[in-house]
Amino acid sequence: MWPCTMKVEKSIINKIAYVLLALLITSFSAPQALSLPQLSQFPYIQRPTTSSVVIVWETYDPALCSIEYGMNSVLDQRTQLAGSGKRHVAALNGLRPNATYSYRILAEDIPLMDAATFRTNRDESHPEFSFVVFGDSGTGDHNQARVAAQIHRVEADFGLITGDVVYPRGASEDYESKYFLPYRDIISSICFYPTMGNHDYYTDNGKPYLDTFVLPANNPAKSEKYYSFDYGNAHIVSIDSVLPTNGPEEKEQFEWVRQDLASSRKLWKFAFLHHPPYSTSLHGSEMRIRRRYSPLFEEYDVDIVFCGHDHNYQRTVKIKEFFPEKEGVVYIVTGGGGGHLYDIGRSARIAFAKKIFHFVHVKINKESLELSAIDDRGNEFDSLSLDKSSSKAVWIRWGAVVFLIVFAGAIILKTGLMRSRKATNSSTDTCDIG
Ligand SMILES: [Fe+2]
Structure with a gap:
């Protein structure tokens, strides 16, 4: 009977050990899985100009976030936000006008989304x-x-x-x-x-x-x-x-x-x-x-x-x-x-x-x-x-008409003055001769 009892006890001890080990593994891995940052609010575009844009998003828990972005689907630029929080507001400056940019949000260097795009103002x-x-x-x-x-x-x-x-x-x-x-x-x-x-x-x-x-x-x-x-x-x-x-x-x-x-x-x-x-x-x-x-x-x-x-x-x-x-x-x-x-x-x-x-x-x-x-x-x-x-065409037409009237008036005035001067000169000559 002894060997049999010992065998049962050993089996029970093994099971308890497995359960303890499983609990140990779970207790170490669970908080890590729970602490993975996640977006509670998908990013949205605000206040775009020809050279800048503001992007806002939120995470469930406070997180250190950054944003990767770039033109032609290449995320070759990165802005790190200062401080940890749930609401994140990133201002991207020095952008090109009329351009399409790709971007994605990261928390603790982990991407939280697939890349999206925005366009700077025309x-x-x-x-x-x-x-x-x-x-x-x-x-x-x-x-x-x-x-x-x-x-x-x-x-x-x-x-x-x-x-x-x-x-x-x-x-x-x-x-x-x-x-x-x-x-x-x-x-x-x-x-x-x-x-x-x-x-x-x-x-x-x-x-x-x-x-x-x-x-x-x-x-x-x-x-x-x-x-x-x-x-x-x-x-x-x-x-x-x-x-x-x-x-x-x-x-x-x-x-x-x-x-x-x-x-x-x-x-x-x-x-x-x-x-x-x-x-x-x-x-x-x-x-x-x-x-x-x-x-x-x-x-x-x-x-x-x-x-x-x-x-x-x-x-x-x-x-x-x-x-x-x-x-x-x-x-x-x-x-x-x-x-x-x-x-x-x-x-x-x-x-x-x-x-x-x-x-x-x-x-x-x-x-x-x-x-x-x-x-x-x-x-x-x-x-x-x-x-x-x-x-606009009407204004241009009216502008042209006004210009022609002024131009014609100036020519008529100039011609009149020249004739008048010529007449005065002729009259003076006559006097001198006389
Ligand atoms: Fe209303």
């Missing part, structure tokens, strides 16, 4: 570009997803969001499902510029929105609530229409917008804001905004003003209510990015309107502009063409 020498516009989108539902899928299909250089980025309250915990997830594969390559909607203000006076986006803030107050930027031959200004009119913050914005629009010499000018000055739908025309900002839009030759707030598509005729001698401004309500749709009324100022989920695609080619309104199935349901070459 300068004046490349006046062909396009952008998308949409708004009232942050529902996280299938309507937002369908519009996002169609936006992803067009090759745009950047996007404008006309406000209400995240429903119902612009809360930070909703940003992942209602902003980052729907647009993840787009905003890792191009910048979406937002403007503040009323729903974006409901949490901590807009703090999650302001914390999320890295915006130009090119105003004396360094506010990210309103800003402008140039792209190619266009100037684009974002206006916070939620600010109480004539409050101290809004007064600063108003004066800045006036100076910003007055000083830009770009051929194309666009503005985008949440509340529409002209609308025939649920919320209707926002008169306080119309009275305050539409005179500026008309006086400083803004071509198109994009708005949201009313959940549908509305395009006005060219409106010149305050400066009849000017060219006039087209207003487009593009609030069909995902939020439930509103009915539309009638107005003589509305050239076309439709209750539909959609986005707008604007293509600029030097002096011509082609705008397409595209629904959530990829069908174009409205379009607009603007051409500045004809108005």
Whole structure:
């Protein structure tokens, strides 16, 4: 009996040893596996210029991150971020304009993603570009997803969001499902510029929105609530229409917008804001905004003003209510990015309107502009063409006429003077002879 008992005991001891060994191995390897850095927020492009870009991402745990990047799919440059944290903001400078760069994020030298691409802004020498516009989108539902899928299909250089980025309250915990997830594969390559909607203000006076986006803030107050930027031959200004009119913050914005629009010499000018000055739908025309900002839009030759707030598509005729001698401004309500749709009324100022989920695609080619309104199935349901070459040609023609008149006048004057001098000389000669 002894040998048998000993055999059983030995077998039990062996099993216990295996279990202990397994536990030992697990206890050493488990923390290592858990500590592998991972992206909790995929990178997104912010504030691109012709020579720089800002890329933002987040990791689940604090990590030392770096970014590899380069042209022609070669990741031959590297920027190491200082300090360890969960939110990472990398500014890449000294880039070439009109160029496509590849990049990928690393933490503790471990790549966290496959390489993605971004493009630096085009300068004046490349006046062909396009952008998308949409708004009232942050529902996280299938309507937002369908519009996002169609936006992803067009090759745009950047996007404008006309406000209400995240429903119902612009809360930070909703940003992942209602902003980052729907647009993840787009905003890792191009910048979406937002403007503040009323729903974006409901949490901590807009703090999650302001914390999320890295915006130009090119105003004396360094506010990210309103800003402008140039792209190619266009100037684009974002206006916070939620600010109480004539409050101290809004007064600063108003004066800045006036100076910003007055000083830009770009051929194309666009503005985008949440509340529409002209609308025939649920919320209707926002008169306080119309009275305050539409005179500026008309006086400083803004071509198109994009708005949201009313959940549908509305395009006005060219409106010149305050400066009849000017060219006039087209207003487009593009609030069909995902939020439930509103009915539309009638107005003589509305050239076309439709209750539909959609986005707008604007293509600029030097002096011509082609705008397409595209629904959530990829069908174009409205379009607009603007051409500045004809108005330029008229100015050149008038300039030529004025030049010829002045030139002819100068010749006539000179001829007259010469004749008069000759006559005077003749008269003097006669006197002398006499
Ligand atoms: Fe709104």
